[in-house]
Structures are given as structure tokens and as C-alpha cells.
Amino acid sequence: MKVHRIAVLAGDGIGPEIMQEALKVLRVVEAHDRARFELIEAPFGAQAYFDHGHPFPETTRAACDAADAIIKGPVGLSYEATRQIPVDLQPERGAVLPLRARYNTYANFRPVVLPRALAQFSPLRPEIIGEGIDILLIRELVGGLYFGAKTLGTDAQGHRYVEETLRYDEVQIKQVLKKALAMAQRRKGVLHNIHKSNVLKSSVLWNEILEEMAPDYPEVEIVHMLVDAAATHLCLNPRQFDVMVMENMFGDILSDQGGGIIGSLGLMPSACLGDDKAYYEPAHGSAPDIAGRNIANPYSMIGSAAMMLEYSFGMVAEARQIWAAMQGVFADGFSTPDLAQLGGAAETISTQDFGDRVAAKLREAL
Ligand code: NAD
Secondary structure, eight states: OOEEEEEEEOOSTTHHHHHHHHHHHHHHHHHTTSOEEEEEEOOOSHHHHHHHSSSSOHHHHHHHHHOSEEEEOOOOOOHHHHTTSOGGGSHIIIIIHHHHHHTTOOEEEEEEEEEGGGGGGSSSOHHHHTTEEEEEEEEEOSSGGGTSOEEEEEOTTSOEEEEEOOOOOHHHHHHHHHHHHHHHHHTTSEEEEEEOTTTOHHHHHHHHHHHHHGGGOTTOEEEEEEHHHHHHHHHHOGGGOSEEEEOHHHHHHHHHHHHHHHTOGGGOOOEEEOSSOEEEOOSSOOOTTTTTSSOSOTHHHHHHHHHHHHHHHOOHHHHHHHHHHHHHHHHTTEEOHHHHTTTOOSEEOOHHHHHHHHHHHHHHHO
16 A cells, blocks of 8 residues: 655644644544555744754754655744744744745645535625635745845944845746646636736736736636735625635735635645645644644644645545545534634534544544
8 A cells, every 4th residue: 555654743832733633634544544654743843943943953854855745733933932033043934934945835725615504604794605615725835025035234324124025037927827727727717816016016927927828728717806906805705716826925915814704714724835745734823822722723734634635645535535524523513612703613622522523524434
């Protein structure tokens, strides 16, 4: 049987708690002889900095290099605690961005999905949810402002200044647009291109390249939308969207809004795809406000594991069964406290209980 080697980076805050539940689900898949997983746990994030002097230690790099795929929990501490770490070694700058750069994981798939049956989790009215929300938000992940040169300095007048560079080249733009066009082709044939070409020249080039590529995808209708307008449309009429594509920072922000419209960031898994390697992580952060209390929603982490099965190992059927098992737990009237706040659940359950119930449903289904 095929053995898949997975680097497991549990991360900080709620990371280890929700990672346990994702591993629980992977063990069920393994117990049903669908695959073998060799798990290599490795430190990553703020705790790795305190324990090993670096948020992405050399041993972790080696583990990731040797792995077929990487599954990663969120990293980071509260704003105050983060300031104990030198700026360049804080978890995003010192670990997450280098991980993305190392494997050129340029396409970040962030599904924003809420079936009609779970409409009660959303702060939006049921008539806006309609038959349900099913958006694939694709965020460019290795370019733009987050990766450009940065300078903090003091000018001749003694005023402090900062300069950050937003740079994209056509190779970077083409590779993510190619993925987005292909996904639009496979889904409903509509691609919303989110940009800011009225202000940013990076968007002008982005749109120009998209226009050049479009004739190769005659069955895909391209809808151009300014990012500020897209933020409004996501609230007022999210069902108009199927596949959305955008540059790095726009995607970071709009995908959190995606979590908001479906009820919780805890419902936001993601896949970070490169041509040679991929890693999988929840779209949210380490939620220090609820860490260590066994109340985090592990859906995002279990969903990220499901995306790993699908995109890295071709285990599409097993991935679907994991999604169905999670929806089944909600349909039985259970949810973690983040969703219950919106009045959606009959009974509130813990992180571990959610994972146990998903595992039990999956055992029945496999
Ligand atoms: P956050 O995403 O951690 O939390 C925002 C809110 O959503 C909080 O109220 C939190 O409790 C809630 N939330 C998030 N995930 C949840 C889940 N699974 N279940 C239930 N509730 C959930 O954002 P933040 O508080 O701004 O950031 C915390 C830390 O995470 C910071 O250090 C930040 O830098 C880091 N961060 C890391 C990543 C990453 O690892 N890729 C991404 C974003 C933020």
C-alpha cells in the first residue's frame, strides 16, 4: 500500500488542539486500509522560536523537504506576546512566508462553503444564503506586498518612514491565473477577477495578462470586479461568486470576510499549492483568545487534511467522505461554541468531541 510521508507542524495557540483532531481523522482513513501515513512532527512558529531559537528550525526544513505533503496548524501569539520575539523572527515573517517561498506554493485555495442546511450559522439572512454558498477563493500566495523589499528608516528631516514594495512578474501572475482559469473551467465556467486597476499598476498588469490568457479558455466567462466593491458584494450577494482570484493581500483580507459570512473562521480550511509541493493550513490564526480550552472549531484543520488527501494524494472519495462526516455532525445538531453564538446549534460540543463524532461518522462511511 502507498505510504504518504507527511510533515506535521502543529503550530501555536489552538494549533496543537485542532491538529490532534485532524490526525484522528487521518488515522481512521488509515485503519480502513485506504493508505498509510508516515507522520513526522516538527516544531514551527512562536514556540519553536522559544524552544529552538528559530520559528522554522533547520530540522523542520529537512522534515518538510523529505515529506510528500505538509500539514500545518496556525502560528502566532497575541500582539503583546509577539513583541517578545525579534521582528524578523516573528512567526509570519520568520516561518510562514519562508515556508511559502521555499516550496513556491503560489496558489492558495480557500473554500468558502455553507450548505443551505447550515444557513443558521451565517449572520446573513436566509434569503441571501438561498441554496447555499460555495465559493472557491484563490489567493496568490508568494508575491505582492508581503514578499517585496521592506525598509524602515529615518529621513533627512529626522522623520521615521517605511517603504514596502509591491512587485509581481508575469510568471507569478500567469501561474496563479492558470490555476484559477482551470478551476473555473472545471466548475461553473465563471471567474471573478478581483483587482484594483483604477489605482494600482500591479492590477493593470495582472488584468492585461488575464486578457491575454482568456482566449485559451473560451468557455470561461471573466467578470472583473474592484476589490472594494467585491467586499460589499460578498455580503450582499455572495451567491454570484463561484471562483474568485486575486493577489496576495486582497486574498488575505477577503477570505477572512468569507469566514465571517459563513459564520466563523473555524470553517475556513485551505490548500497552498505549488508545482512540486503543497502544504495545508486553516485560513485563520492561532486564536490565542480561546487557546487551551478545548473549544476551538477543528473543522478548518480537518478540512485542510481532507484537501491534502484530495490535492496531494488523489484520494478524492475519502476527502468527500470527511466533508460529509463533518456536515453530518452539524446536521445532528452539534457545533463548537463559535457557531453556537449565532444560535445555530442544539448542543455545544468541545474540540475533541467534534473530532470524535467526525471520526465515528467516517468509520461508518468508509
Ligand atoms: P485569528 O484568526 O487567530 O482569530 C480571529 C478570531 O477568530 C478570534 O476571535 C478567534 O477566537 C476566532 N477563531 C479563529 N479560528 C477559530 C477556530 N478554529 N475556532 C473558533 N474560533 C476561531 O486572528 P488574530 O487573533 O488576529 O491572530 C492571532 C495570531 O494568529 C496572530 O499572532 C496572527 O499573527 C496569527 N495568524 C497566523 C496565521 C497563519 O498561521 N497562517 C494566519 C493569520 C493569523
